[in-house]
Amino acid sequence: MSTLSSSDSSDASAASSAASSRSRAPDIGRRWHATTFRLLSVYGLIFAVSVMLLLGFMSWVVTGEMERQNDLVMDWQLTYFGAIPRAELAQTIGHRLERERMHAAYYGLFRADGEHLAGDITRLPAGIPTDRKGVTLDHTLPVAGAQTAPVVRAMAVRRRDGDVLLVARDLTHIIRIRDTILNALLLSSGLCLAAGVAGGLALGMRQMRRVREIRRVTQLIAQGDLNQRLPVGGRDELDMLSHLVNHMLDEVERLMTEVKGACDGIAHDLRTPLAHVRSLLAHIDESARGASGDRQTHVWMPMLERARQETDQLLDRFRAMLRISEIGSLKRRGGFAEIHLDALVRDVCELYEPLAESRSISLGVEATAVQVVHGDRALLFEALSNLLDNALKFTPSGGAVCVKLAQMRDGPQVDVIDNGPGIPVEERHAVMQRFYRGEHTRHIAGSGLGLGIVSAVLRVHDFSARIGSAEPGTRVSVECWPHTLA
């Protein structure tokens, strides 16, 4: 009985698995969204980090190569200058500077104490190694005739006579080219990332739509519409799964139909001969009554009476079973209309008031006006009368039964409260199942199917019932609002 679950403030274990699965249902969508977005952002992050690493590596390689090339050239230059005697060196540097007016290279000759001898480098930068090791000087090399100090690759050597010869090559242009290339790469990577995320999002949306559709269909199936099948449109993993589930549903439907057919058939076939037995008994009873009142009649009459009662009870059970199956197969929402529950509750109570009185049970009604619900009046009447019938049945003489109708946050709620023996916590879930009778109530007549009918009716309406404790006694709460998210 999936629409029914037992719960109590003091008891969580009796809550049915159906109820807990239902409470999980609403956030599936949200979680799915979260999953998709988390995936996308992780994917984006990895992409961005990879691009950064790639660019860094490229920059490192390019810079290294650039420096190596310059160092090679400068090494040659130093070797060339090294071969020139000191007296001619200043002049040679002057010549070179004359020839190279494009400022691709700078030269400087200093005495051992740092005094400027020749060249356009006006001062020897501090800490520069003098053993032909290339260093990059970032805007720190003072150059004559330049507005700002350029970025250069420099190399110095201490000559045998103690002078320091410094050679530097301008890196400004080559750095600009490198940076332009790196920027272009960075920009295109950004575009790639954006395109990737957008594509992923679009694909994810499509999957989400499909999952949403699958969720909708699954809920319909869970509500008993076994004709529904999951949509299948292609050949991907979802479709494969859908195929499998659909196949499974075919089987389930076939088996359900077989079982239901067999059950209905049995109930139906047994009912007919039982009805015959019953009318036979009635005839025997009638003819026996007509006979003279000898001793035999006195012995038979009570037995006949018993036999009739038993067959009546059996017939009642079959009727209830078929009724449950009938309600279950009702086309959903066929006879639905707007219902005023307060009038309905009063009608049910009016119907049962004489029965309560005959058992010396006080029957109270508290029906406030509540919001109109959408439902089948006849079925709800039947369900409520079964609940009330049960309450009256299990309340001892002199007890009290109360029916309360109140507006809750989600919708109207009908409580049927008695002060009978109550239902033990561990039995609360089981009582909603067909034929279940509590340990202590086996002596009370009934089909054991009353609550089964209640469940069937509530399932058609998507309402729910909870069994709780009324300290002492039982409180059955019927929550008249939808319990699954369609």
Next chain:
Amino acid sequence: MLKVLTIEDDEIAAGEIVNELSRRGFSVHWIDNGKEGMVCALSDDYDVITLDRMLPGMDGLSILTTMRSIGVTTPVLMLSALGDVDERVRGLRAGGDDYLTKPFDPEEMVARLEVLLRRRNAPMPQSEAVLNVGPIELDLVSRKVRRDGEEIALLPTEYRVLEYMMRHAGRTITRTMLFEAVWGYHFDPGTNLIDVHMGRLRRKLDPPGARAMIHTMRGSGYMFGEEQR
């Protein structure tokens, strides 16, 4: 002798209907297929018809619809294994006068047939303002009930029960019929429930020592009247 036409393809069910009705003095004509059944039903030769909903090669509903469309007003009791509310509504909309789900208690069927027959043979005048059965008088306008001229105060439900019983005085009324007619629902409310309602009405209507007007028919229902049949 009242003539009943039974259109029913199930031999066992038909045998049961024929037996029960013959035992009670009806003359029963049994037809086991839809075509012949249609011909007989259209002849307007019978007082009442029991019609199975599912016949080989023909839906019982189409016989009913045809009958009503050419103006045959013979009362029809639909018998069907299809018990759900939708089917009942469809049967009654098509022109059926009552609907009984198989398998049924033969006494229930007879009780319902008798009500249909009475409705046909002695139609209740709409203008009737007072119902009189023995010492009981029920005023339909002022909704007052008197026994031997003495007013009896009844609750609305009790009044409706009494009205229904007085309209069908002398006939067996089953609990199901009463529940359907007075409360308008089609499920089984349990024997006890109707009995306590009847008990209340009886206490008010039949004071101790006076002649009982409400009789319990063992195993089937109640009867209203001065004499038990």
